Amino acid sequence: NLVLCSKGIPQTLAAFGLESFLDEAGCKLVFYLHRVARGVSLSTTCLLSGFQAITLCPSISRWMDLHIRSPKCIVLCCFLCWVLHLVVNIYIVRYVTGPVNSENKSMDKIYLYCSSPKPGRLLFSVMAVIYTLMDGLCLALMVWSSGSMVLVLHRHKQRVQHIRSSRLSPRTSHETRATHTILILVSMFVSFHALASILSYWITQLQNTGQWLTSISVLVASGFPT
Numbered sequence: 001n002l003v004l005c006s007k008g009i010p011q012t013l014a015a016f017g018l019e020s021f022l023d024e025a026g027c028k029l030v031f032y033l034h035r036v037a038r039g040v041s042l043s044t045t046c047l048l049s050g051f052q053a054i055t056l057c058p059s060i061s062r063w064m065d066l067h068i069r070s071p072k073c074i075v076l077c078c079f080l081c082w083v084l085h086l087v088v089n090i091y092i093v094r095y096v097t098g099p100v101n102s103e104n105k106s107m108d109k110i111y112l113y114c115s116s117p118k119p120g121r122l123l124f125s126v127m128a129v130i131y132t133l134m135d136g137l138c139l140a141l142m143v144w145s146s147g148s149m150v151l152v153l154h155r156h157k158q159r160v161q162h163i164r165s166s167r168l169s170p171r172t173s174h175e176t177r178a179t180h181t182i183l184i185l186v187s188m189f190v191s192f193h194a195l196a197s198i199l200s201y202w203i204t205q206l207q208n209t210g211q212w213l214t215s216i217s218v219l220v221a222s223g224f225p226t
Contacts, residue, residue, distance in 0.1 A: 020113075022114060032089060032092045040082055049146055135193065139189075146183070150183065156175055192223035199221075
């Protein structure tokens, strides 16, 4: 919800023609909250997949400490995700300068409602590496945990196949429905996030970014939290 509100509402207001409705503090807050919420959304979704895999997969549960499945550990992990992204994205407070600067657009990356100077090569490289590592790790863990659950469900379906075959039930098994749900969700998560990351990188590299590309990027980025 925070991701959708922090970027969707200002973008919608700007699309309807409202200009300079945010001051410098408002621009900094909106961009900071969006980046933090985006990272937390991805991290907590990854944690959810991991805890589900630990609960479902007996091979993982054998070597994982039993306390990792307790609610206290889940709360602690979510808290650490918030702290991590609050710290990592603190540079945005200095990076985003405020409302659109119509007098010197050549020096700014122009959004519909806020502007920011082009990042230095060192800052851009460091943050690109940090974001790539964090996002890549989360997506990899999400794919791994989802694959583990699908494999466990497939093996369980094979073990109980002889029991269900005697019932002559035409309904789709619970394992099959769960497998389809897992595959659809993880495919959507990875696709939306990967495409949003590519568009975001593309926008930072272009000299003159069209408003249509910025709007498409915001729409795609909203797909993951939605």
